[in-house]
Amino acid sequence: MRVLSIASECAPLVKTGGLADVAGALPAALAGQGVQMRTLLPGYPAVTAALRDGAEVARFDDLFGASARLLAGQAAGLDLLVIDAPHLFARPGNPYLGPDGRDWPDNPERFAALSWVGAWIGTHGAGGWHPQVLHGHDWQAGFVTEYLRQMGGRPATVLTIHNVAFPGTTDASRMHSLRLDPGRFHVDGYEFYGGISALKAGLMGADALTTVSPTYAEELMTPEFGMGLDGVMRHRRSALTGILNGIDTDAWNPATDPAIQPYAGLDGKAANKAALRAEMGLPDADGPLCVIVSRMTHQKGLDLVLEALPALLDRGGQLALLGSGDPGLEYGFRLAGDQNPHVATRIGYDEALSHRLIAGGDAILVPSRFEPCGLTQMYGLRYGTVPVVGLTGGLADTVINASPAALARDVATGIQFSPVTVDALRGALTRLCQLYADRDTWSRLVANAMAQPVGWDQSAQAYAALYARLTAGR
Ligand code: ADP
Numbered sequence: 039m040r041v042l043s044i045a046s047e048c049a050p051l052v053k054t055g056g057l058a059d060v061a062g063a064l065p066a067a068l069a070g071q072g073v074q075m076r077t078l079l080p081g082y083p084a085v086t087a088a089l090r091d092g093a094e095v096a097r098f099d100d101l102f103g104a105s106a107r108l109l110a111g112q113a114a115g116l117d118l119l120v121i122d123a124p125h126l127f128a129r130p131g132n133p134y135l136g137p138d139g140r141d142w143p144d145n146p147e148r149f150a151a152l153s154w155v156g157a158w159i160g161t162h163g164a165g166g167w168h169p170q171v172l173h174g175h176d177w178q179a180g181f182v183t184e185y186l187r188q189m190g191g192r193p194a195t196v197l198t199i200h201n202v203a204f205p206g207t208t209d210a211s212r213m214h215s216l217r218l219d220p221g222r223f224h225v226d227g228y229e230f231y232g233g234i235s236a237l238k239a240g241l242m243g244a245d246a247l248t249t250v251s252p253t254y255a256e257e258l259m260t261p262e263f264g265m266g267l268d269g270v271m272r273h274r275r276s277a278l279t280g281i282l283n284g285i286d287t288d289a290w291n292p293a294t295d296p297a298i299q300p301y302a303g304l305d306g307k308a309a310n311k312a313a314l315r316a317e318m319g320l321p322d323a324d325g326p327l328c329v330i331v332s333r334m335t336h337q338k339g340l341d342l343v344l345e346a347l348p349a350l351l352d353r354g355g356q357l358a359l360l361g362s363g364d365p366g367l368e369y370g371f372r373l374a375g376d377q378n379p380h381v382a383t384r385i386g387y388d389e390a391l392s393h394r395l396i397a398g399g400d401a402i403l404v405p406s407r408f409e410p411c412g413l414t415q416m417y418g419l420r421y422g423t424v425p426v427v428g429l430t431g432g433l434a435d436t437v438i439n440a441s442p443a444a445l446a447r448d449v450a451t452g453i454q455f456s457p458v459t460v461d462a463l464r465g466a467l468t469r470l471c472q473l474y475a476d477r478d479t480w481s482r483l484v485a486n487a488m489a490q491p492v493g494w495d496q497s498a499q500a501y502a503a504l505y506a507r508l509t510a511g512r
């Protein structure tokens with residue numbers, strides 16, 4: 039089975055969030071299922087620099103403004119197709135943002151180009167390789183189905199929704215610069231509330247839709263979570279399935295992780311906790327050391343943590359946070375760190391520190407208002423760092439709440455709270471401190487967390503079965 043994955047970021051080459059982790063992990067996870075996956079990426083500087091033996095397999099005279107080449111090669115163990123288009127992608131920094139921290143004004147065209155090349159490969163192949171399935175991720179791959187219609191290509195199409203909060207909208211006047219067929223500017227096409235939405239185009243056009251957890255699949259069909267696309271989701275209900283993400287269990291393995299002092303169980307966490315406290319300048323304390331590794335946006339509910347913090351600190355708990363994003367939240371956590379010796383804040387993006395935090399913490403807080411899947415709570419499980427999570431999306435599907443019944447049956451792996459409010463978070467932090475103080479219960483919770491499977495096995499089978507179903511008889 040030949041599948042082209044179409045993604046705007048892919049770990050370890052270029053990453054702003056979990057989408058990159060998933061795009062980076064899928065090819066290896068699916069190889070075991072007989073799927074040969076190649077990944078189409080924009081030629082950002084980090085990608086073209088890493089590409090080894092890149093061979094030109096196609097040339098485009100005018101790819102949204104200038105000529106471009108399609109290169110095939112390998113990097114970081116991935117089989118890549120890379121769009122070498124300096125006018126679109128040879129830019130510094132993040133894939134989406136300019137140096138001023140704002141979206142590049144031509145993002146609609148930049149990712150339309152990604153989708154266009156994806157559709158082109160689906161129609162013409164690349165260097166003799168013809169994918170049977172085009173598997174796009176998020177709005178950046180939304181127009182694939184629109185361009186396939188224009189080109190007459192016939193591969194099966196899958197679109198995975200990692201976050202419906204990014205609909206890829208732009209003004210209707212961009213229709214021509216985006217090379218969209220004006221005749222498809224209607225409710226069954228790419229029109230969205232009078233404008234254009236790349237995600238909507240893909241949601242209407244793809245043969246199959248997936249999202250990254252079963253609970254989020256249900257939530258997407260509700261006005262509360264659908265962000266204006268819930269009607270489209272309900273309309274396409276029969277095409278939509280939730281397939282839970284896994285994590286890279288090699289990169290995130292407490293027994294072999296080069297960034298930490300490797301360990302196999304609760305006892306081994308003590309050395310990492312002591313090292314983390316020393317690194318973060320935190321004194322000893324009796325309560326749990328909570329950690330957070332997160333983008334700082336409204337989605338992640340970190341404002342609730344600032345408000346509920348006394349519930350943790352008053353019981354001897356501590357907090358260490360690594361993140362960046364919203365300036366108001368960055369300021370709030372910096373201030374909390376300055377004002378309280380038991381709070382440590384590091385603003386920035388730091389892969390190695392994220393491992394040390396997750397290894398050294400007792401608990402990881404993920405109080406998201408919505409969370410399509412979430413990966414850090416799974417890192418927490420694997421490292422015996424008990425997740426405290428809002429009951430939503432993938433957080434609902436990956437954590438077993440320490441209810442009296444679950445504790446009695448010894449199956450609990452974390453703490454869930456609902457609704458996602460300051461009061462409920464306070465309650466969860468109070469519960470955390472109580473559980474932590476009961477050493478027997480705590481050690482069973484940690485052991486259960488570490489034993490919970492968080493890899494790709496099941497989900498890789500689900501994707502492979504989906505591809506097989508879509509291509510049967512084609
Ligand atoms: P999202 O994709 O919504 O940001 P996920 O939990 O799916 O949320 O994925 C986030 C990924 O980004 C995880 O791999 C997490 O460890 C990583 N991450 C987020 N913020 C940082 C940071 N400041 N430093 C290092 N890694 C981070």
Ligand code: GLC
Pocket residue numbers: 055056057060200201250283409410411412413432
């Ligand atoms: C998105 C979501 C996150 C998910 C990730 C990977 O960034 O916000 O919940 O884990 O995609 O699918």
